[in-house]
Amino acid sequence: MNSIFKLITNQQIPETANALVPVIGYEPWSLRALESIKSSIVNGVPTLIRVHSAADYPIENEELSHRLDMESHCVLIVGYNDDKEEFDIVDPWNPNWGGQHGGVGKLPYESLHVACVNCTAEKGTRLSLISHKIRPVLIEENASLAVDLGFYEPLGYVIDRNNTKFETFKVTIHYLFNGNEKQQSQSLSGEWKIGEKAIFTFPLEKELSGDIDVRIEVLATLSSDRPYQYRDNICMDFTETVKINRSSGVSQKESVISSINASNY
Structure with a gap:
């Protein structure tokens, strides 16, 4: 039996x-970086990236502005659209700090390698369950x-x-x-x-x-x-x-x- x-x-x-469990991925090739992030999303795993922020996230306090420029700002990639060639992101920025960011937004594929602090390389932290x-x-x-x-x-x-x-x-x-x-x-x-x-x-x-x-x-x-x-x-x-x-x-x-x-x- x-x-x-x-x-x-x-x-x-x-x-x-x-x-959630963090795993830091790194991909120096643009197309492979895109596919790696999309693959994680398909598996239900979002990717946390750091973006250049000085120009796009203005704040009135000069000291905080300088610190933000040095440390950058994190956003979470949670979805993607191949037809529009853009990622869905969740941005925790508080509009009260200055600027218009915060909430759910879009990040074009072509901007990933410019916006990401690693420039031409994708370095993102996958956040998953065990x-x-x-x-x-x-x-x-x-x-x-x-x-x-x-x-x-x-x-x-x-x-x-x-x-x-x-x-x-x-x-x-x-x-x-x-x-x-x-x-x-x-x-x-x-x-x-x-x-x-x-x-x-x-x-x-x-x-x-x-x-x-x-x-x-x-x-x-x-x-x-x-x-x-x-x-x-x-x-x-x-x-x-x-x-x-x-x-x-x-x-x-x-x-x-x-x-x-x-x-x-």
């Missing part, structure tokens, strides 16, 4: 988190649920790949079995850098079948040495529906089906 698993993103139960993937695992006739955790990795180059890392993970899963809530927790400590995954495997009851809603809680410690030292705790919560069909005469190769990745912001 083998099992077929299928994971369905539960759209009615949103993912929640107390923070990257997570749910995988079905079948060892002989024993069914398990695997949870892969790590960083979102954008197209192109990644800055500080080896300086940013997860140090701990605690994963707890909840689901109903015969009307009773089941809970399992596992913890791991170590170092998982950008491009690496922490893998958890949770055994499931052999009698489980049908659509099972599994709620997954993640508590992680994230640290980095650059651009400054920090260590933060991040928690998130999401739900997936695991569909378990039990049938006889199914080969083990056929009984392991790739899961649909849990969507990211």
